[in-house]
Amino acid sequence: MHENFQVATSLFCVHVMLKLAVNDSGSLAVSLLQKIHGIFTKLTIHPAFSELLSQYSHRGYSEGKELKKLILNDLYYHLQGELEGRKMGIGPFKELSQYLVESNFLGSYQQQFREDFFAKNMFLFDLTQLRSDLNLGAWDCSDWRTSKEIAETMLRFLQDANTVMLLSSSKLSALKELIAVLAVYHDDSKGRATTGEKIQNELIFTCVDNICQSFLATIEMLSPVLDASEDMLNILACQVELLLLLTRTVCKGLSTDISLLVMKCASSGLKLLSELKLLPSKANLIMKLLLTLLLLVLQSNSLNLNFDAAADEGSGKDFSKVSNATLGLLPILCNCITTSEHCMLSLSVMDLILGSFLMPRTWLPVLQNHLQMQFVMLKLQDKNSSTIPIIMKFFLTIARTRGAAEMLYSSGFLSSLRVLFSQSGEVLSRIGSPNMSTSEKLEIPQDIWGLGLAVVTAMVQSLGDSSSGTAIVESMMPYFFSEKTHLIFNSLDAPDFPSEDHDKKRPRAQRPWISFATLKETEHTLMLMCELAKHWNSWIKAIKNVDKQLREKCIHLLAFISRGTQRLGEPSIRSPPLLCPPTLKEDFETCSKPSYINSRSGWFALSPPGCMPKPKISSISTALSIYGQTADTTGPVPKTCFSDTVAVQVYRITFLLLKFLCLQAEGAAKRAEEAGFIDLAHFPELPMPEILHGLQDQAITIVVELCQAHKPTESLEIKSVCNLLLQVLEMALQLELCVLQICAIRPVLGRVEDFSKEAKSLFSALEGHDFLKASRNSLKQMISCIYPGLL
Known part of the structure; x- marks a missing residue:
């Protein structure tokens, strides 16, 4: 309808132009004639009109006479066909038609319709004034009588257009009111869902x-x-x-x-x-x-x-x-x-x-x-763009597929990533070296740095030993472990334990907060290290100056995780070992949901006090620091979905730390096999047995608790946690075996007895849980290597 009235008005306008070409102005109002004459003058100098003049002259139409009238006549029949449903093809006549539509020669007859019920800024054609200016009654007495049908057709279409605009305005007003009513019905003034009938x-x-x-x-x-x-x-x-x-x-x-x-x-x-x-x-x-x-x-x-x-x-x-x-x-x-x-x-x-x-x-x-990968890649260089984290997550998704990883590599992702990191700054969440000045402490947003590491890791995994995969390994190893070493180290820093000072009058130094994003960053860093360490020869060359520090930081972080549960119930410890309050919208949403693991052991018990919103943690810390107040004042802190998520993340990090250290031990063992002897002076540092025992105890306690509390039809989350912890247990045992063999020592008798009881309890709890069958069999083989005859 919108197009039809425009075509109808254009058709009438061209018809009047043809009349004016023979000096026949009829009984039209002077203002209307002036408007059409002005459009005619501009139309004849339009590039499309000039093109048609050249074509008609070249082809000898009408012997080169009255070409303008001939073009107008052809334009008229093109418009008439358009009105009857025959679409006009692309070309000069289509351009002239478009120009007539844009000229809007009846624009002066559109009047704003003022009525409170309808939407504002609605314009209708004043057909009464238009009929008056057309003076149709006088057309019957002149040569214009044959043109009256053209004018009447235009007026009918304009009347229909008015009707459609009124209906559209009514529909629009009704839709807006319905949206407003539904918004109020479903939400209160603060944007919360109403509790009334839905x-x-x-x-x-x-x-x-x-x-x-x-x-x-x-x-x-x-x-x-x-x-x-x-x-x-x-x-x-x-x-x-x-x-x-x-x-x-x-x-x-x-x-x-x-x-x-x-x-x-x-x-x-x-x-x-x-x-x-x-x-x-x-x-x-x-x-x-x-x-x-x-x-x-x-x-x-x-x-x-x-x-x-x-x-x-x-x-x-x-x-x-x-x-x-x-x-x-x-x-x-x-x-x-x-x-x-x-x-x-x-x-x-x-x-x-x-x-x-x-x-x-x-x-x-x-x-x-x-x-258009190049367009998306260019967006990475827009350092102020809020789309960068979204782009990186998208890249992470596609990088897990070999073909898409090739696309990323060939599109210059690695060079774009370097530019992005250089633009974004030099230091992350836990600001690097203590020797750095304040002016040097620029920050890369955690999600960008962590996701960048994750994308590189996924690309290396997908491309494997292909030429592209090898090229990524050879170029990115020196970059991360030479140019960005301090950022890698920052990601592996272990949080400080709360002060054990028994002098309650002495104020404690404020401990830094971390975020869940910090834990994810640590995970991404370790995933990259584990993947790159598989390329042993390149790895040795790239990290020869920092290998000792890397392993030490990994061991210190493992020690922190292992020691955490030893502090449960200690009366002198009045602060949670890990302060990780919610910071993002998603964190606060999960913080309001109940626990989905429901474990009373390990980091599932340690995390809740440090995973509350900051004001609550601060109030608890303040209350507990008052002289002479006991640790039982505030009562137990409830476990939440967020505290469970933090605990699971801690164990993901534990798994990756153990995996990395196992890769280091395996590499050293291969090197010793090739050399024919073990060079203890250059053998990689490994965790002390006490650290590994703490991790083993946590894994066993939690798995036993979960398996005894749930039926074989556990949720996917429970199954995932059990599998993760059994992998942690097996790798901790593998590292312990390596330590025992290298140091030529035997397990302490007391540990053998304790582990024997724990192992029997574990395998008893695993009965009936078929999803853990493979892990159970693998674990039995590892235990038999360290404790022969125990099972």
């Missing part, structure tokens, strides 16, 4: 279905050739906003059919809006809303379908439907990434799709054909 999900699903159908119908009316009207974009924006609001209220209960319909809307909308020649700000807003809606729906499906797909055949089919739908989204999202306003959201959606819904063999060809 709208039933079935009714919401019906509303979502109706809005989606209306949205798709609106999308079909838009054309990428001409600009979309403002009122249509406003309606689209409100429809998407309403969809987003309704979807948020039932995001955990979205059905597959509704999800697929919403994804179809998002796909159609993003595809069409990204193809508009001129992208208005309103269209930009709609695209952001669509990407946010897409992210919400996919997150919901990732949570709802992933866990049920393996157990339920119906859920597996639903997951396949959603996965197939996401594949069609990838080319559209690759296109959206190239727009700065949509880059972050588009990458987030793509990251979720690649990580949760599609296999690499499916998504890799799409990325190779559609993703």
